Amino acid sequence: MKIIKRGDKAYEEARVGRVFNHRVPDRYPIAIAFPRNAEDVATAVKLANTEGYKIATRAGGHSWAVWSVRDEAILIDLKYFNKIKLNKKNKIVQVQPAVKGGLELNPFLKKQGLMFAGGHCPTVGVGGFLLQGGQGWNARGWGWACEQIVALDIVTADGEIVRADATQNTDLYWAARGAGPGFFGIVTCFHLKTRIAPKFMVASTYLYPSRHAQTILKWLQEIHTGISTTVEIVALGQSAPSIEGVEGTDIPVMIVHVLAFEDTHEAGIESLKPFDDCPVIDDAYMVRKNYLTTFEEQFALQIEANPEGHRWTVNNAWLEGTPEEVSKTIAPAFTHLPNPKAFTLWYSMAPLRPLPDMAFSLQTDIYLATYVVWKDEKDDELNKNWVKNTMHHIEPVTAGQYTGDSDFQVHQRKFVSDTNWEKLKAIQKVRDPNNIFVGYLTSDKDTLNKNKFVKKMDRQTFDDYIKRFNEQDMTAFEQYLSPTMKMVNGTLAFEGVQGMKDHYTKIWKNFTEQLTVEKFVSDDKYLAVQLWARFTALFDDTESLFGAVKKGETFDFRGIIMYTLKNGQFEEIKVAYNSFIFTDIHGVEKDLGIPH
Numbered sequence: 001m002k003i004i005k006r007g008d009k010a011y012e013e014a015r016v017g018r019v020f021n022h023r024v025p026d027r028y029p030i031a032i033a034f035p036r037n038a039e040d041v042a043t044a045v046k047l048a049n050t051e052g053y054k055i056a057t058r059a060g061g062h063s064w065a066v067w068s069v070r071d072e073a074i075l076i077d078l079k080y081f082n083k084i085k086l087n088k089k090n091k092i093v094q095v096q097p098a099v100k101g102g103l104e105l106n107p108f109l110k111k112q113g114l115m116f117a118g119g120h121c122p123t124v125g126v127g128g129f130l131l132q133g134g135q136g137w138n139a140r141g142w143g144w145a146c147e148q149i150v151a152l153d154i155v156t157a158d159g160e161i162v163r164a165d166a167t168q169n170t171d172l173y174w175a176a177r178g179a180g181p182g183f184f185g186i187v188t189c190f191h192l193k194t195r196i197a198p199k200f201m202v203a204s205t206y207l208y209p210s211r212h213a214q215t216i217l218k219w220l221q222e223i224h225t226g227i228s229t230t231v232e233i234v235a236l237g238q239s240a241p242s243i244e245g246v247e248g249t250d251i252p253v254m255i256v257h258v259l260a261f262e263d264t265h266e267a268g269i270e271s272l273k274p275f276d277d278c279p280v281i282d283d284a285y286m287v288r289k290n291y292l293t294t295f296e297e298q299f300a301l302q303i304e305a306n307p308e309g310h311r312w313t314v315n316n317a318w319l320e321g322t323p324e325e326v327s328k329t330i331a332p333a334f335t336h337l338p339n340p341k342a343f344t345l346w347y348s349m350a351p352l353r354p355l356p357d358m359a360f361s362l363q364t365d366i367y368l369a370t371y372v373v374w375k376d377e378k379d380d381e382l383n384k385n386w387v388k389n390t391m392h393h394i395e396p397v398t399a400g401q402y403t404g405d406s407d408f409q410v411h412q413r414k415f416v417s418d419t420n421w422e423k424l425k426a427i428q429k430v431r432d433p434n435n436i437f438v439g440y441l442t443s444d445k446d447t448l449n450k451n452k453f454v455k456k457m458d459r460q461t462f463d464d465y466i467k468r469f470n471e472q473d474m475t476a477f478e479q480y481l482s483p484t485m486k487m488v489n490g491t492l493a494f495e496g497v498q499g500m501k502d503h504y505t506k507i508w509k510n511f512t513e514q515l516t517v518e519k520f521v522s523d524d525k526y527l528a529v530q531l532w533a534r535f536t537a538l539f540d541d542t543e544s545l546f547g548a549v550k551k552g553e554t555f556d557f558r559g560i561i562m563y564t565l566k567n568g569q570f571e572e573i574k575v576a577y578n579s580f581i582f583t584d585i586h587g588v589e590k591d592l593g594i595p596h
Helices: 011-016 038-051 101-110 126-131 170-176 210-226 265-277 295-305 323-335 377-393 418-431 459-470 475-480 496-508
Strands: 002-005 031-034 054-058 073-077 084-087 092-095 149-155 161-165 186-193 200-209 231-240 251-262 286-293 311-319 343-348 366-374 398-400 481-489 492-495 511-522 526-537 542-544 547-549 554-566 569-583 589-591
Touching: 002 011, 011 031, 038 054, 038 073, 038 149, 038 161, 038 186, 084 101, 092 101, 101 126, 101 295, 126 186, 149 170, 161 170, 170 418, 200 210, 200 265, 210 231, 210 251, 210 265, 210 323, 210 343, 231 323, 251 265, 251 323, 265 286, 311 377, 323 343, 323 366, 323 377, 323 475, 366 377, 377 459, 459 475, 459 511, 475 481, 475 496, 475 569, 481 496, 492 496, 496 511
Parallel strands: 031 073, 054 073, 481 569
Antiparallel strands: 002 031, 084 092, 092 186, 149 161, 149 186, 200 251, 200 286, 231 251, 231 343, 311 366, 311 398, 343 366, 481 492, 511 526, 526 554, 542 547, 554 569, 569 589
């Protein structure tokens, strides 16, 4: 067995050479071991026990958080565990953890007329994917990939090689299906049920202007429970490089992509009919209906969306709430992306059904994930902050998260049920009493699997609101204002998001308005800001509170605005001005006193 130690010439390549996310961590294992069989794995585990080191494991290297690279641990890299063997009688396939589901497993099974619903991205290894639950193809109809595990070959914390299934080592069998990177063993082989490959894959794709995002998301939530479970339902917010008849490049769009797995083309067409009833279909940029496709074509699209050699930050949420409140809350995550390669996913899991008794136990009928990809290290903070702020703003409709698209160092929420979390910890104490396995990579172990939402609005988040306000982007109101918001501005008073929109629609017809933050103080409940607001007339004879003004003449307000916060949104806004200056077309200033 090859072992590369820190300081060896090949160490850096061994440490991160197989890491998909090129935003590699500053964490350094004491050594990296490359076993070739279960006996080698057992030897490495026993060595770690003897020497007092912890153990981390890498299968495919595709985790966004790079779970496997841990300080001062022995990293057991399973790159050579890439074999597949099919029992043609019972259709059970033995798959080692480094096998790539789309590039290797499914081409192997296709020869026998079979398939396995692995990860959508074909370069994902099955090891981490299955341990985390496995949200694969048509999960709403076929279930979680980990439900197809009938047995596992595992090396335990003391170096024993065991088989775990429904009749033996049942605690490990239970835990391995959902514990994810916190699993306290090393799986060297999965025994998986396969399924007959669908005879026809029928797809429809709809491309809409991004301004319809909220309408589309609301409509999908209203209909998805009633759609045939042979259909995978996906909505995406992303950028189109160009669209015929539309000016510009990198155009924000909403995509609805639906894929039916059927025995006939006609059955697929019938299953996809409801998607022709979208309330804004007449405004679609493009509609491509009922075309035949293949896994190979779909995998090619996934590789294009998930390029190698890039930097990534990813996060996710299980959503809950009414169609109105969910769509309103999440729409900005689809329409205001930080760069042209980024995308946000809406994925249906409806209708929900009871899950088997296994560690994986938390889901809702809607899954949202943000995938932000870029090349240059200088853009790290911009992109990380966009994801951070986006996840903060969807907290009011967040029920938890899925470990497969998570990084507990920056965002951790509930990922299994409370009962299963306690059971998982109890099994871990028995199976790994000395904590030989590194466990979850987290910023705070005390808040693991807890929904302790952050309600605070920081300066960076508020600056995002001001930036979008200055751009006259009214979706900022939808994101940052509570539905029950009340605003008092002297003698002016109005309520709700629509009230704010109506107020500024009138103003912005005749004036530009630019806000500048001069002072900022915030806590969990209140936000106080000193603002400078400049209004510039757009036309001659523009009406104002002080009569008609000429194009280019300005009003400058300075004052204090007090915000009351609720769930990170503005619940109440009170404005108090302390200066009000008019500047005419010749640059002559006039102090107008306090306007209200």
